[in-house]
Amino acid sequence: MPDLQGVLDEIAAEMAVQTDRGAVADYIPELATVDPNRFGIAVALVDGRVLSAGDAQDIFSIQSISKVFTLTLALGKVGDGLWRRVGREPSGNPFNSIVQLEYEAAVPRNPFINAGAIVVADTLLAGYQPREAIGEILRFVQFLADDDSIVIDHMVAASERATGFRNVALANYMKSFGNLDHAPELALGVYFHHCAIAMNCCQLALAGRFLADRGRSAGGHSVVSAERARRISALMLTCGHYDGSGDFAFRVGIPAKSGVGGGILGTVPGVGSVAVWSPGLNRQGNSQLGMLALEKLARVMNWSVFGS
Amino acid sequence: MPDLQGVLDEIAAEMAVQTDRGAVADYIPELATVDPNRFGIAVALVDGRVLSAGDAQDIFSIQSISKVFTLTLALGKVGDGLWRRVGREPSGNPFNSIVQLEYEAAVPRNPFINAGAIVVADTLLAGYQPREAIGEILRFVQFLADDDSIVIDHMVAASERATGFRNVALANYMKSFGNLDHAPELALGVYFHHCAIAMNCCQLALAGRFLADRGRSAGGHSVVSAERARRISALMLTCGHYDGSGDFAFRVGIPAKSGVGGGILGTVPGVGSVAVWSPGLNRQGNSQLGMLALEKLARVMNWSVFGS
Amino acid sequence: MPDLQGVLDEIAAEMAVQTDRGAVADYIPELATVDPNRFGIAVALVDGRVLSAGDAQDIFSIQSISKVFTLTLALGKVGDGLWRRVGREPSGNPFNSIVQLEYEAAVPRNPFINAGAIVVADTLLAGYQPREAIGEILRFVQFLADDDSIVIDHMVAASERATGFRNVALANYMKSFGNLDHAPELALGVYFHHCAIAMNCCQLALAGRFLADRGRSAGGHSVVSAERARRISALMLTCGHYDGSGDFAFRVGIPAKSGVGGGILGTVPGVGSVAVWSPGLNRQGNSQLGMLALEKLARVMNWSVFGS
Amino acid sequence: MPDLQGVLDEIAAEMAVQTDRGAVADYIPELATVDPNRFGIAVALVDGRVLSAGDAQDIFSIQSISKVFTLTLALGKVGDGLWRRVGREPSGNPFNSIVQLEYEAAVPRNPFINAGAIVVADTLLAGYQPREAIGEILRFVQFLADDDSIVIDHMVAASERATGFRNVALANYMKSFGNLDHAPELALGVYFHHCAIAMNCCQLALAGRFLADRGRSAGGHSVVSAERARRISALMLTCGHYDGSGDFAFRVGIPAKSGVGGGILGTVPGVGSVAVWSPGLNRQGNSQLGMLALEKLARVMNWSVFGS
Known part of the structure; x- marks a missing residue:
């Protein structure tokens, strides 16, 4: 397994210089004021570690x-x-x-x-x-x-x-x-x-870790059965990105759910959960850089559920 | 890993006694004459082995x-x-x-x-x-x-x-x-x-094995890149079962493609491909017993891409 | 011109014995309690006369x-x-x-x-x-x-x-x-x-008379231009009966607007306006007997705008 | 009744100088070559007279x-x-x-x-x-x-x-x-x-005259009952101009049917039939000048079925 912290740092550095960052959602006035230059990423591994890069401590609306x-x-x-x-x-x-x-x-x-x-x-x-x-x-x-x-x-x-x-x-x-x-x-x-729940990338990755860990939460509690965790993950893969779900599965291959606040929560079964955030959205209403970051992360780490 | 041959035999035995077998497609006259009591299953592992049970040598229309x-x-x-x-x-x-x-x-x-x-x-x-x-x-x-x-x-x-x-x-x-x-x-x-290509379960599993083996065919040739194999698998998961694709992902969790002839071809990344066949279809036009068989196979073998 | 009062009386008598009267609208609770056996009809001629038959003095919701x-x-x-x-x-x-x-x-x-x-x-x-x-x-x-x-x-x-x-x-x-x-x-x-305006057939026919009289109201005032009266009548013919507008034009041939309270207001250009009421609705949500009555009235009086 | 021949001549003269003439249908190659500057109009009265103006003898595709x-x-x-x-x-x-x-x-x-x-x-x-x-x-x-x-x-x-x-x-x-x-x-x-039947305005007006004359054809034969003539006219009014039928009824008020060849056949119950032709189409696929001409004709002659 490649050096995950290094990969996250590299992704954050790459995203920092991206110029085509999508458009911040403006139909909810309160969200329209967010700085489009932010980018954060965090991974909560099933072994308990949490790694992050960029603005991973910034609070955003998870929508x-x-x-x-x-x-x-x-x-x-x-x-x-x-x-x-x-x-x-x-x-x-x-x-x-x-x-x-x-x-x-x-x-x-x-x-x-x-x-x-x-x-x-x-x-x-x-x-x-x-x-x-x-x-x-x-x-x-x-x-x-x-x-x-x-x-x-x-x-x-x-x-x-x-x-x-x-x-x-x-x-x-x-x-x-x-x-x-x-x-x-x-x-x-x-x-x-x-x-309107507000979280940062680290909190969000931790909150979603039960999906990757057979239903066990960050605090070690059994939240749902392993089967239910799998099934929720399946729904995220087929339906998690509105009209762009197919494209996300095609390009990224990680079960994930996006929000118009620019966040995406993904799950890598047996490995851990990942949260990214960048406020600019693509045409389907999903975080433009968030998707790009996850695509790279999945490729480098071999995290697509569709094989290495 | 449980004894795969035993699992396949058990599934075939179970399916043989199922009474609710769905309805054979009748809109293509030539397909309407198929015996609804057939059931076959075959797995082509990336290590080269092919295991099967039931009517796995029967030829059907892969549609x-x-x-x-x-x-x-x-x-x-x-x-x-x-x-x-x-x-x-x-x-x-x-x-x-x-x-x-x-x-x-x-x-x-x-x-x-x-x-x-x-x-x-x-x-x-x-x-x-x-x-x-x-x-x-x-x-x-x-x-x-x-x-x-x-x-x-x-x-x-x-x-x-x-x-x-x-x-x-x-x-x-x-x-x-x-x-x-x-x-x-x-x-x-x-x-x-x-x-109208006609195959049996063993042939079909072998033909689809490249999807599970990073693009390498049954004969050992590189057919497509590992990335393309992943992407085709992603399309199978999100779109492989018409209007029942979400439900199939939810219940089975294996990228697969069905046909109205009653066949289903699935891929378990890194493990192998699986072909099932039973002519009776459910309301979405997918093989009723085929889906049931794959659901059981995925559960027993821990083959869902969404985790064990 | 046939004896209009006689025609109205005959229609009212015929409608009184109809057994298939449609179903009273039940999605607005307050309307669901109306007696389905009522039927009223009134005509307000441009010469000032008002003729009526049946329950033409009963108040109903014009909707x-x-x-x-x-x-x-x-x-x-x-x-x-x-x-x-x-x-x-x-x-x-x-x-x-x-x-x-x-x-x-x-x-x-x-x-x-x-x-x-x-x-x-x-x-x-x-x-x-x-x-x-x-x-x-x-x-x-x-x-x-x-x-x-x-x-x-x-x-x-x-x-x-x-x-x-x-x-x-x-x-x-x-x-x-x-x-x-x-x-x-x-x-x-x-x-x-x-x-929720409540009127009886005589009041409704009078209120709609301006459409038949080049825009002049029952009280003799010019309400709209003759052209606007024609145009509103055209909209009634093409759009006045929801998904049954084409059928109403086909069978009756009088520009008219219906309401789920069971009323219908029609206009016969140059002749007068007509209001019918019977609470039971047909499948398209238009008064069943009201439509039947207007079909007969139009045929007997030669009142279809599409010719005698 | 105004001088009909004078009205037709005036309309033809007006249409000759119109610059916004719509676009000739190009999806049928054979129709795309028609000269957009043509305009013809003909009226076949129930008294047997046929009046016309402009290119009323030009043959076009009635579509x-x-x-x-x-x-x-x-x-x-x-x-x-x-x-x-x-x-x-x-x-x-x-x-x-x-x-x-x-x-x-x-x-x-x-x-x-x-x-x-x-x-x-x-x-x-x-x-x-x-x-x-x-x-x-x-x-x-x-x-x-x-x-x-x-x-x-x-x-x-x-x-x-x-x-x-x-x-x-x-x-x-x-x-x-x-x-x-x-x-x-x-x-x-x-x-x-x-x-692909090809006619000129005079022929077309004559062919459609039965609609205006209680079902009696130009040759004096009873083609359909008066009721059927009314009903076909009703369909023309509600459905005769595709997605522009409501607008045509609103502006013109004459039951009519258009074709992408640029022709329109209208019927004025009890009076006569009218045929216009000009190849340029509006956005709804109806003859742009044809509709304009009929709007003027209906207004001047008081031919709207919705009143004078």
Whole structure:
């Protein structure tokens, strides 16, 4: 195995001089102010080590990466019954498409498109007030990363709530078909808040390490079964990058989930988890440099799940 | 590693007594007559061994599995330029959908849906008569499997040509957008013939072994680079089972490609390739018992690419 | 010209004994309680006479018929600039489809589908509070019918607001594309209230008489130009019955607009307007007996715009 | 009534100096060579007079206008049973859309979109060889116009057959769903030939006069019932101009059918029929000057069906 720290340093140095960095998401005003020149990367190995390079201590909004954690939580709560309300297939459409919902009677294609994640949020409301459900999600992420300092950025949540008309549309549309148990604004409240969880690369890699380690968390606890960790990883590979999932699998070959804040969380089964962050996005809404960095990392370290 | 031969025998025995075997494809008359009670499985390991169980010597129509071989051949011929005419994303639609073509100006989503494979066939016609292109494909499959006895079942090709109105529609539709270089009936002729290649499980596993062995064929030749083998495997995982690709990745976790003849070809990177066959199909058009068998095989052998 | 009163009486008698009366709309709880056995019909001739038969004095919820009045009001307010934000083409989709919006960047196909009417309501908010805009619409309808007793049924408006998730989805979706100037809930407030205007057949026929009389209202006032009256009539013919507009034109041949409350308002250019009401709906969401009655009326009176 | 000949002359003079004339259809090579500066107009009154102006004696390809005649013929042959295989609703999509077919199981929305007209052509093949069916259509048009000199331009038919891949796609797609009784190429043969009927404005107006005269042809024969003439006119109004049908009804208000050759046939119930021709097309594929001319004619003559 090549010298991982050296590889990370080299990648960070390379990314620092990239000029084509993509465009920072501007549809959430609070995110539009982020400095596009940042780049961070961190790896949490199953042996317990955490290596990093670049701006790996900078806090960013994890946005849709949080869907990995809410899905894990919801599967623990309602089990495979979840799959009656949300599918497991790639969407073949941009991440906020409402067309697919209409043709498939409001059952979202997978839990990583917005509509699917809103359904997942709805299941987490069972027996809880929104505030409690949000608290539970945050504590779960803190538990996974073994780090109580992780918080929700309420400015981002408020910004998203004030401008997230399309998500309001999706939620009300599903409600009209009976695929939400709670009021759309409650499910959306949970959704907007978990998307606003703020972490740095090291925390994020640690939080996602259970996927690479047969379901065991950074703190050594068994979070899910090895089979469930594999299955969540499979969903990340087929559905983790919206309309660019196929291309990501083709080029990188690591199960991963991106967010419009510019973060990507990947898992290398049996080896460790990796988190990258760079705010500029490509056309599919995934971090441009993040994807480039992971492509290089996978190639140099032989970390593609499709072989060396 | 558990005793592989024992595992295969056990799977074959289990499948023999399954009562819910799916439905044999009836839209190609020539395929509708196949005995639904057959089941075969074969594994071609990178160390050279071939193990099998059940009806692994029975010849069947590989149908869409052939798209793996034509894609490999086309990439060798035109390289990454192919991706200007066909995408790399899961389709999110049934395998013969024409809707996606209309919204995306006749660029098929990936090379494994019918429209994409017809484009691939069109590229293989460059500089050739249809008969020559078909011959080249057959010889390539023979070369991959190191077996000159593999043939095309011309009755199946004729049957498909006589009834394949939807494929004729797809080809003409793409031609109207300029995404076929040759006459639609020529590209379709190549397509119908390569789908009619007839093989048994052992031959099929051997033909696909290059995917698991860094691009090296059963006969020891380097067919493609290790990177291309990984990339083709990635496409199989994200797009190999039509509208059931996500579910297959979720449950089985092995890159694989299915055909309506009831075969499935899978690859376990660094370990070997596996071919299963059982004619009954599930609702997504994939072999019902084939998928069940691979699910069990992956679990028992720890062959999921998403971890043990 | 046959004896019109006799024809109306005969139609009312025929409709009274019909057994297949369609299904009362149940998605708005407040409407679901209406007696399906009612049938009323009224004609307001341009010479000033009003003839009626059956339950023509019964008050019902005019629902989408109100879109004719808000369109007229909005054209008076913003003129042809309205057509930059809403189209003039039949939708080819059920009345609440969101698919069309997605493919056409949130410009609704015409002002009579729900999305289009919400845009029209949004234009009526310019410079007004919702309460004022609603008051203006009501006063306009009272003015058209020359009848101050017409009211809004606030129970129906509240019922629709509480359950109209799909309309909330449509409004938020258009807002996300920038095709609403005001907050979605404000435009929806106006929309839900004008749909809840309650009238009887005589009042409704009088309110719509301006369409048949070159733009002159029941009270003798010039409301719109003759050209605008023709154009609104054209929209009613091509778009007035959702996904059943073509069939209505084919069978009846009178420009008309229906509502899920079971009412239909039609216009016979140069002759007069006609209002029918029967709560049971056919598969396209149009009054079953209302359509039957108009088909007979048009045939007997030679009132089809497509010739005698 | 204003002086009709004077009005026609004035319109022809106005159109002669128009500079924005649209674009001549170029997807059928044989049509692309037509001189864009031509403009002709003719009116066939129910009293027997025929008035014309401009290039009203120039022969042009009537293209989709022929669908009015084949629909009339098919209704005479199979009656209302036709409506089980083709709908009566506006399409809400461009004229050659295949999407609608997929979502509605290959039942075309109406007989005036290409798919619908191919189904109509298929019904005309019952009991006939293609050549005989084509002959029957031509003789029917000759009979309607009372003019044996009308012919089919076989160069245009051949040109369309050689390049009409999208129509081949539509036909094969419907065949795959069982909505064609004959081989796709036979139905297409009939379709391409009836689209290639060549006429001048005077002949075309005469051929369509039965629609305005309660079903009575130019030669005085009863072709269809008055009711059927009304119903065909209704279809022309709601579906006669592809995706621009609503706009045409809104602006012109005359039931009419256009063709990509630049012709439009309209009917003014009880008054007469009108044919215009100018080869340049607008964005929706309808004659740009033809529509303008009809808009003026309808306004000046008070010929809108929606009132004076």
